[in-house]
Amino acid sequence: xxxxxxxxxxxxxxxxxxxxxxxxxxxxxxxxxxxxxxxxxxxxxxxxxxxxxxxxxxxxxxxxxxxxxxxxxxxxxxxxxxxxxxxxxxxxxxxxxxxxxxxxxxxxxxxxxxxxxxxxxxxxxxxxxxxxxxxxxxxxxxxxxxxxxxxxxxxxxxxxxxxxxxxxxxxxxxxxxxxxxxxxxxxxxxxxxxxxxxxxxxxxxxxxxxxxxxxxxxxxxxxxxxxxxxxxxxxxxxxxxxxxxxxxxxxxxxxxxxxxxxxxxxxxxxxxxxxxxxxxxxxxxxxxxxxxxxxxxxxxxxxxxxxxxxxxxxxxxxxxxxxxxxxxxxxxxxxxxxxxxxxxxxxxxxxxxxxxxxx
Amino acid sequence: xxxxxxxxxxxxxxxxxxxxxxxxxxxxxxxxxxxxxxxxxxxxxxxxxxxxxxxxxxxxxxxxxxxxxxxxxxxxxxxxxxxxxxxxxxxxxxxxxxxxxxxxxxxxxxxxxxxxxxxxxxxxxxxxxxxxxxxxxxxxxxxxxxxxxxxxxxxxxxxxxxxxxxxxxxxxxxxxxxxxxxxxxxxxxxxxxxxxxxxxxxxxxxxxxxxxxxxxxxxxxxxxxxxxxxxxxxxxxxxxxxxxxxxxxxxxxxxxxxxxxxxxxxxxxxxxxxxxxxxxxxxxxxxxxxx
Numbered sequence: 231x232x233x234x235x236x237x238x239x240x241x242x243x244x245x246x247x248x249x250x251x252x253x254x255x256x257x258x259x260x261x262x263x264x265x266x267x268x269x270x271x272x273x274x275x276x277x278x279x280x281x282x283x284x285x286x287x288x289x290x291x292x293x294x295x296x297x298x299x300x301x302x303x304x305x306x307x308x309x310x311x312x313x314x315x316x317x318x319x320x321x322x323x324x325x326x327x328x329x330x331x332x333x334x335x336x337x338x339x340x341x342x343x344x345x346x347x348x349x350x351x352x353x354x355x356x357x358x359x360x361x362x363x364x365x366x367x368x369x370x371x372x373x374x375x376x377x378x379x380x381x382x383x384x385x386x387x388x389x390x391x392x393x394x395x396x397x398x399x400x401x402x403x404x405x406x407x408x409x410x411x412x413x414x415x416x417x418x419x420x421x422x423x424x425x426x427x428x429x430x431x432x433x434x435x436x437x438x439x440x441x442x443x444x445x446x447x448x449x450x451x452x453x454x455x456x457x458x459x460x461x462x463x464x465x466x467x468x469x470x471x472x473x474x475x476x477x478x479x480x481x482x483x484x485x486x487x488x489x490x491x492x493x494x495x496x497x498x499x500x501x502x503x504x505x506x507x508x509x510x511x512x513x514x515x516x517x518x519x520x521x522x523x524x525x526x527x528x529x530x531x532x533x534x535x536x537x538x539x540x541x542x543x544x545x546x547x548x549x550x551x552x553x554x555x556x557x558x559x560x561x562x563x564x565x566x567x568x569x570x571x572x573x574x575x576x577x578x579x580x581x582x583x584x585x586x587x588x589x
Numbered sequence: 590x591x592x593x594x595x596x597x598x599x600x601x602x603x604x605x606x607x608x609x610x611x612x613x614x615x616x617x618x619x620x621x622x623x624x625x626x627x628x629x630x631x632x633x634x635x636x637x638x639x640x641x642x643x644x645x646x647x648x649x650x651x652x653x654x655x656x657x658x659x660x661x662x663x664x665x666x667x668x669x670x671x672x673x674x675x676x677x678x679x680x681x682x683x684x685x686x687x688x689x690x691x692x693x694x695x696x697x698x699x700x701x702x703x704x705x706x707x708x709x710x711x712x713x714x715x716x717x718x719x720x721x722x723x724x725x726x727x728x729x730x731x732x733x734x735x736x737x738x739x740x741x742x743x744x745x746x747x748x749x750x751x752x753x754x755x756x757x758x759x760x761x762x763x764x765x766x767x768x769x770x771x772x773x774x775x776x777x778x779x780x781x782x783x784x785x786x787x788x789x790x791x792x793x794x795x796x797x798x799x800x801x802x803x804x805x806x807x808x809x810x811x812x813x814x815x816x817x818x819x820x821x822x823x824x825x826x827x828x829x830x831x832x833x834x835x836x837x838x839x840x841x842x843x844x845x846x847x848x849x850x851x852x853x854x855x856x857x858x859x860x861x862x863x864x865x866x867x868x869x870x871x872x873x874x875x876x877x878x879x880x
Binding site for chain 2: 492
């Protein structure tokens with residue numbers, strides 16, 4: 231077990247608490263960088279998929295995990311990011327600029343959308359965002375001049391500094407694009423958490439009224455949370471659409487938003503690691519199920535994926551509400567304290583619900 | 590006459606939404622949770638009915654099957670509470686919301702496994718006749734929907750206002766601990782309300798299936814029922830019915846008078862407007878937030 235003897239306040243907000251921790255993440259980064267030489271093209275494509283889901287998941291994580299606002303409508307912002315990127319590229323903008331600009335614009339739109347949503351609490355916000363996601367589907371069809379409507383559009387060629395990013399000719403190029411984006415977003419996310427704004431997010435999540443009493447501007451904090459969240463979701467959506475090669479309104483169905491929410495819950499709400507772990511589950515579950523049904527010799531069962539996904543989610547909410555990463559934290563604590571860990575250390579406190587309704 | 594016809598068919602559709610919304614409101618009123626799987630409950634109720642009535646399955650008489658189906662769904666609702674929901678006791682609203690979304694997935698999967706993904710028709714005596722009044726044509730099913738929904742709302746409203754169990758449900762939702770102190774068996778009361786919600790969903794399902802074809806994706810009308818419940822304000826039974834009727838009536842008029850593509854937006858646009866300007870619905874119940 232390691233002890234941190236703190237001698238300055240800076241130690242509380244360092245990016246890495248100690249050298250051991252830093253070297254672990256450095257090792258992980260090196261492993262991710264040499265991944266194209268370790269695994270074949272198919273699994274590299276799957277890894278790219280994981281990273282793309284993780285980018286979008288980090289977006290939702292800021293809103294749901296950090297600020298405690300449950301959104302069921304992030305597919306709308308993913309769609310916005312994707313269509314904006316393509317439309318910016320059509321005007322002759324280089325890909326990187328179009329991609330980042332699309333993220334920023336999506337973030338601004340998200341922040342504007344957040345303003346009427348500020349008054350809404352809990353379930354009402356979820357339903358509001360769900361309605362947005364459903365509206366987005368129809369709006370994509372209406373704006374077919376820019377979006378291609380139900381026919382969809384094919385992803386344009388992507389060039390970064392004279393280097394073509396092509397999924398089929400060179401899968402590693404797409405992998406590095408996704409990895410770069412994921413690193414970029416993770417770094418912003420991590421730094422956000424160390425900054426006053428990140429603390430304000432957590433304060434609003436834990437108790438809005440206490441946050442207000444501590445001098446946190448709740449409305450501003452929520453708006454910014456929406457902004458950052460939608461910006462990342464937009465970038466994730468752009469990557470998702472471009473990686474798929476072709477996309478239409480169905481690609482960004484509201485079910486995508488629900489899947490994204492389930493993903494971060496399975497991974498672990500409120501942890502950066504959670505978004506990545508959840509993305510691994512969501513990307514590899516179909517493969518795993520396909521292998522499972524093949525070995526059992528069953529024909530493919532329609533809806534099996536979502537059914538199993540739902541059951542996994544129920545199991546997690548009942549038995550491990552902190553998700554995969556929470557489970558790992560418990561295992562780690564157990565190992566660190568061995569043999570002194572106690573069973574009830576992580577027991578949920580008994581709570582009783584009280585409503586704000588008077589009738 | 591055209592307008593009247595649209596109005597009446599919208600009314601019948603709206604009553605189905607209203608019935609599903611009643612299920613939301615029931616559970617919200619008694620447990621403060623929102624059941625996102627209510628639409629899928631309705632779908633399940635309809636499929637249970639299909640399984641009992643249709644000749645390729647059991648082939649029972651329709652009127653024998655109705656109480657059976659209601660009983661099955663009620664039992665399922667109670668079992669669901671016993672095995673899953675009860676573990677969420679005292680947890681926050683949002684975890685229950687996510688849990689019920691996942692339940693919806695599982696229910697759709699299970700129904701697909703049992704009854705297949707092909708659309709089916711319920712062999713219902715309500716689906717047969719038409720009634721002509723002046724220039725307006727109404728199917729028997731439409732009339733049944735309207736009548737049953739009105740009766741159901743009246744019954745549930747009285748149930749919550751008058752009976753001991755109804756009052757216990759309201760108390761349990763407002764303050765669980767205080768309800769315990771008053772000697773209310775909170776957990777059992779919650780089980781009862783989930784069973785009741787199952788029964789209401791089954792009624793909605795039978796009526797829905799009588800009106801047209803049934804598919805696994807039928808549960809997604811739950812989303813329109815959300816619009817209904819929000820417009821009425823969660824927690825108000827007549828509000829849910831009103832909201833359902835508003836959504837149901839807006840739909841055919843939007844389809845008739847708005848260009849295609851814009852018409853299916855109408856209910857959701859209304860939902861967003863209501864949420865923005867009256868965040869707690871037209872029949873609001875929240876005053877000031879307490880710490």
